[in-house]
Each structure stands twice: as C-alpha cells, then as structure tokens.
Amino acid sequence: MLSIEEYQAKFSEYLKEYMAFNEPNNLYEPIQYILDLGGKRLRPTLTLLATDIFGGDYKNSLNTALAIELFHNFSLMHDDIMDDAPLRRGEQTVHEKWDLNAGILSGDAMLILAYKLFENYEPNIFRELAELFSKTALQVCEGQQYDIDFETRDDVTLTEYLKMIEYKTAVLIGAAMKMGAIVARASNTDQDKIYEFGKNLGIAFQIQDDYLDAFGDPESFGKQIGGDIIENKKTFLYLKAIAFCDSEEMVQLEHLYSIYPEAIEEKVNTVKQIFESTGSAEATKMEIEVYTLKAFSVLSTLDLSEDKKDLLKQFGEELMNRKV
Numbered sequence: 361m362l363s364i365e366e367y368q369a370k371f372s373e374y375l376k377e378y379m380a381f382n383e384p385n386n387l388y389e390p391i392q393y394i395l396d397l398g399g400k401r402l403r404p405t406l407t408l409l410a411t412d413i414f415g416g417d418y419k420n421s422l423n424t425a426l427a428i429e430l431f432h433n434f435s436l437m438h439d440d441i442m443d444d445a446p447l448r449r450g451e452q453t454v455h456e457k458w459d460l461n462a463g464i465l466s467g468d469a470m471l472i473l474a475y476k477l478f479e480n481y482e483p484n485i486f487r488e489l490a491e492l493f494s495k496t497a498l499q500v501c502e503g504q505q506y507d508i509d510f511e512t513r514d515d516v517t518l519t520e521y522l523k524m525i526e527y528k529t530a531v532l533i534g535a536a537m538k539m540g541a542i543v544a545r546a547s548n549t550d551q552d553k554i555y556e557f558g559k560n561l562g563i564a565f566q567i568q569d570d571y572l573d574a575f576g577d578p579e580s581f582g583k584q585i586g587g588d589i590i591e592n593k594k595t596f597l598y599l600k601a602i603a604f605c606d607s608e609e610m611v612q613l614e615h616l617y618s619i620y621p622e623a624i625e626e627k628v629n630t631v632k633q634i635f636e637s638t639g640s641a642e643a644t645k646m647e648i649e650v651y652t653l654k655a656f657s658v659l660s661t662l663d664l665s666e667d668k669k670d671l672l673k674q675f676g677e678e679l680m681n682r683k684v
Contacts, residue, residue: 410540434470503528530562564651586628
C-alpha cells in the first residue's frame with residue numbers, strides 16, 4: 361500500500377507520459393491545457409487506492425484512472441461553457457482561452473479517449489468497466505440538466521438538490537472506486553460497498569464545494585468566489601437559508617436570486633451575510649460531516665484490515681477539511 365500522496369504522484373507520472381498528443385494542435389492543445397491545470401486528482405487516486413485495497417496491483421488500474429480523469433475534465437470543460445465561467449483552477453477556461461468550438465470539440469475528443477482506454481483490458485473486465493462508465497456518464501449528464509433546470513425554478517427542495525449532486529458529482533466518485541475494485545477482481549458485494557463509500561464521500565465533497573464557492577479563499581479555491589450566487593444556483597446553502605430565514609430575509613434572498621445585477625460584488629456579499637445570519641452556513645458545514653460519517657460507516661462492513669480502513673478514513677477526513 362502507498363500513501364495518498366504517493367498514489368497521486370504515480371498517477372501524475374502516468375498522465376504526463378500519456379499526454380503526447382498528435383495533430384491537429386487546435387484539437388489537442390486544449391486537452392493538454394486543462395489536464396495541465398492539475399486539480400486534486402481525487403477520482404483517479406481513489407481508483408488506484410481501491411485496486412490496492414482489494415489485493416490488486418494499482419498499476420493495472422492506471423488506464424481506468426486515466427479514463428475517469430479524462431471524463432471528469434471533459435465534463436468540466438463543457439460545464440464551464442454552460443456556466444460561462446471565466447476561470448478554472450485559477451486560470452482561463454478553455455472556451456475563454458480559445459473559443460466555444462475548441463471547448464466543444466476538444467471535450468468530445470476527451471470523452472472518446474476515455475472510452476478507448478478500456479480497450480487495454482481483457483474482455484470481461486472491459487465489459488464491466490464500460491457498462492459502469494456508460495451508466496455513470498449518463499447520470500452525470502442528468503445531474504447537469506437538473507442543475508440547469510433548478511436555476512429557473514423557485515420550488516427546488518433539498519431532496520431534489522441532493523439527488524442532483526448525487527448524479528452530477530457523487531456517482532463518478534463512487535464509480536471511480538468501484539472500477540478500481542473491478543480491476544482487482546473484488547467480490548460484487550465489496551464492489552457495491554466501496555461504491556457506496558465513494559458516493560457518500562462525493563455528496564460531502566459537493567456540499568463542501570458549494571460552501572467553498574461562497575466562503576473559500578479566492579487564491580486557494582481557484583475559481584471565482586460567489587459564482588453560484590451570481591448564477592442563481594440553488595445550492596445547499598441557499599435551500600437551507602430559505603428554510604431558516606424570516607419573511608423579510610426570504611423576500612430579499614428570492615429577489616437577489618431572480619436578478620443578474622451590475623453590482624455583482626454587492627449581491628454576493630449580501631447573500632453571504634444572509635447565509636451566515638440564518639445559520640445556513642453552519643448547517644452546511646454540519647451536513648458535510650454527516651455524509652462523511654455515512655461514508656465511514658460503510659467501512660465497518662468491509663472485510664479489510666484496519667490499516668486499509670484507516671487509509672480510506674484519512675482520505676475522507678482530508679476531503680472534509682479541505683480548503684480548495
């Protein structure tokens with residue numbers, strides 16, 4: 361077993377070897393660019409970790425981990441277009457640095473490259489990986505559509521929101537871990553359990569992302585602070601605030617979420633004040649812990665040594681306390 365940092369380093373080395381793309385440059389340079397931006401490499405690290413935990417060799421899951429990372433960055437590239445986001449990981453988004461055509465076409469190429477990586481496995485594993493990948497990719501698209509739909513709805517519930525982030529974010533984290541287990545030939549029971557562990561961590565991760573979008577440090581977070589507020593996104597923070605606020609605050613919050621004002625900074629600051637005064641900010645931090653503990657509860661049902669469980673728990677705790 362390696363440390364989390366060692367898995368990340370091994371994946372980064374493999375990714376660097378892989379990124380020797382061919383012409384045309386205008387197709388492959390945007391792919392190289394977004395992959396070079398780095399990020400947490402959360403999903404591929406979990407794939408390698410899961411393979412090792414279930415007795416496999418993490419090297420055998422490097423192609424699967426790379427497929428997961430390619431798909432994740434493909435979805436980010438297209439999300440940035442839909443959100444008209446100017447920054448990704450502190451740098452220009454692909455459609456800003458190049459243009460919309462580059463963002464669309466290079467993103468499409470990344471999805472195809474991800475599928476091709478499964479061709480490196482023998483038929484039975486290829487089929488299992490491809491089936492889970494296809495199911496997960498479609499769920500991510502469904503989650504993105506829910507997210508878009510919620511922007512123009514005034515009646516979004518917490519239940520609907522949690523389903524949206526489960527599909528948009530959490531299922532890919534769960535699938536990343538299950539794919540590692542598939543490569544290791546773990547039992548179906550263990551595959552399903554590690555998926556649940558990853559999915560619950562993914563929900564905690566997304567709620568944390570929502571919190572950091574409003575209250576994170578702009579330099580370390582790497583994205584525009586208040587972006588969700590500017591785009592009127594019904595995040596966990598917003599929905600909790602609506603549930604907690606009095607009638608006057610509700611009118612003010614609903615009004616702010618119905619406009620795209622020129623005074624963007626004023627809107628963001630006012631909304632953040634409401635999030636704090638209503639107790640929404642604190643409730644959101646508590647919910648991050650709730651889903652992290654749900655993930656940890658799955659560990660007790662896995663037939664793994666305590667040191668392996670501790671490594672998974674360490675990873676979850678680091679996610680819960682992250683700043684980026």
